[in-house]
Amino acid sequence: MRRPFVRALARPLVLAAAAAAIPLVSAAPAAPAVADGIVVGGFPIEAADSPWTVALSSRDRFGGMRSGQFCGAVAVGRTTVLTAAHCVGEDVLGSPPGEVGDLKVIAGRTDLRSAEGQEIPVRETWVNPEYDGISNAGDFAVLTLAEKLPENAVIGMAAAGDPAYAADTRATVYGWGDVTGAGDYPYSLRAARMRVLSDALCEEAYPGGADGTYRADVMLCAGERVGGRDACQGDSGGPLVAQGRLIGLVSWGSGCGRPGSPGVYTRVSDVIQKLGWERAT
Ligand code: ARG
Secondary structure (H helix, E strand, C coil), rough: CHHHHHHHHHHHHHHHHHHHHCCCCCCCCCCCCCCCCCCCCCCCCHHHHHCCHHHHEEEHHCCCCCCCCCEEEHHHHCCCCEEEEEHHHHHHHHCCCCHHHEEEEECCCEEEECCEEEEEEEHHHHHECCCCCCCCCCEEEEEECCCCCHHHHHCCCCCCHHHHHCCCCEEEECCCCCCCCCCCCCEEEEEEEEECHHHHHHHCCCCCCCCCCCCCCEEEEEECCCCCCCCCCCCCCCCCEECCEEEEEECCCCCCCCCCCCCEEEEEEHHHHHHHCCCHC
């Protein structure tokens, strides 16, 4: 029953791994004309302009051509990084995260072909035990880093009731994911501007199906009503930011940038609550 979701997710990752050996992915600048995206429908951005956006990497599992990047993640503390639970699941990694010897977070690197920024080993991975791979509810994990990130790399999280969660709020998603939905993984970081969408829209789009079930208490709906701007495979675990605060983690969707199929994000206020971080923020 996990299959449909897992397969939809795993295929692009396999493509990414294959691309590391056979250079079939075109270079980053050649973003196809179809949708010039992140993230679909996006634009290039420097890591320095979103220092909290970090790449999750394992060259051992995904090859070295793109620094081993396979998911996004976001720094919420100098040694604390959030990502999606499904990013560090066995279905993606092929083993428990503790057995991936070179699991790292890469910070400050715009172009994955470069050596800029920092690579910091993940010392500990905590996966939300309540993550449900069928609905995709609770799709978050906490990584503890072996070394500190720079202070300016940390982004604040929006707590429950923050106006940044309101429908229609402008939001930006960041990542190194597929820019077309056809397995075109860029080398350089991208961002896409969109809006927080109403829960009703995602409830209608995702009442329960092979891709997942929208649950407003733990998920957040974002994109554009007409489609076009969205996160995509490889962006998972990365940040959705509104009014300067973290509101979502890239989690799932049906295709990428399709009208009527918005992106679904892990609701950060629920993460804060589940982790008992209310007082800390
Ligand atoms: N599950 C995907 C990943 O692992 C993210 C998909 C997001 N899809 C979307 N249409 N917003 O990278």
